[in-house]
Amino acid sequence: MRVLGVDPGLTRCGLGVVDGRPGKAVMVAVGVVRTPSGAEPGARLLYLEQEVQAWLERYDPEVVAIERVFADVNVASVMTTAHATAVALLAAARRGLPVVFHTPTEVKAAVTGSGRADKAQVTAMVTRILGLDTPPKPADAADALALAICHSWRGAQTARLTALAEAARR
Numbered sequence: 001m002r003v004l005g006v007d008p009g010l011t012r013c014g015l016g017v018v019d020g021r022p023g024k025a026v027m028v029a030v031g032v033v034r035t036p037s038g039a040e041p042g043a044r045l046l047y048l049e050q051e052v053q054a055w056l057e058r059y060d061p062e063v064v065a066i067e068r069v070f071a072d073v074n075v076a077s078v079m080t081t082a083h084a085t086a087v088a089l090l091a092a093a094r095r096g097l098p099v100v101f102h103t104p105t106e107v108k109a110a111v112t113g114s115g116r117a118d119k120a121q122v123t124a125m126v127t128r129i130l131g132l133d134t135p136p137k138p139a140d141a142a143d144a145l146a147l148a149i150c151h152s153w154r155g156a157q158t159a160r161l162t163a164l165a166e167a168a169r170r
Contacts, residue, residue, distance in 0.1 A: 001155065002028065004061035005148030006052070007140045008069070008084035010044055011037055014140030015052070017059045018130070020152025027130045029059055030141045045087055052091040064092040065151035067143065068101040102150050107143070110150035122146050 001021060007014030017028040033051040035044035056064075066088055069081050092099045105115035111125045123142040127135045129149055136142045 001063065001152050002059065002061045003148040003152045003155070004055060004059060004064045005144040005146065005151070006064060006066045006085075006088045007143035007147060008066060008081050008088060009140060010035060010041075010048070010080040010084045012138065012140045013048055013052075013084050013088075014138075014142070014144030015055050016136070016141060016144035016146075016148045017055070017061060018145060018148035018152055020149060022153045025129055025149045025152055027132065027145060029055075030136050030145055031055075032138060032140050041083070045083060048084060049087045049091055052088050053094070056091060056095050056097070061097065063151065063155065064088065064097050064099045065147045065155070066099060066101055067107065067147055068103045070104060100151055100155060102147055102154075106154075107146050107150045110153055111146045119143075 002017065002019050005014075005016040005018065011034065013033040015033065016030045019026045019028055033048055035047055066085055069078060069085055089099055108117040108122055109115040111129060112121050114121075119139050119142075123135045123139065126142050126145045126149065130145065136145055
């Protein structure tokens with residue numbers, strides 16, 4: 001299963017593509033889309049949308065996994081993250097791709113075994129799981145790969161269980 005993981009953000013949006021199945025994952029691509037904080041919000045969102053569309057076209061994922069927005073005390077930060085999330089959701093919808101949301105705790109638990117892992121632990125495990133020589137940087141890139149790993153492992157298991165349940169009903 002090829003998964004595009006999106007760690008949404010308007011200043012830095014992490015993107016990571018993984019080919020994976022439960023217990024195995026291979027990195028295809030990783031990067032960060034950056035937009036200047038002083039630019040007009042509409043121009044920033046348009047640039048982000050163009051970059052996400054380019055990744056979808058270039059890497060042809062089967063599904064897009066996006067980090068669920070965490071309601072924080074910083075409302076302005078939550079709003080810009082929500083805008084970036086909407087851009088990724090819209091880009092996937094334009095291509096007819098399914099979108100799944102994973103919480104930060106769920107992603108941390110999938111890649112480290114603990115939902116309370118810190119960013120350094122997540123990055124270390126992403127590096128190990130994917131057999132990378134160097135850790136992906138910045139953290140947004142590592143988080144995007146972690147999302148893709150999480151879904152390729154958990155999503156594949158969920159799909160298999162659903163198929164088995166449907167077969168049993170027939």
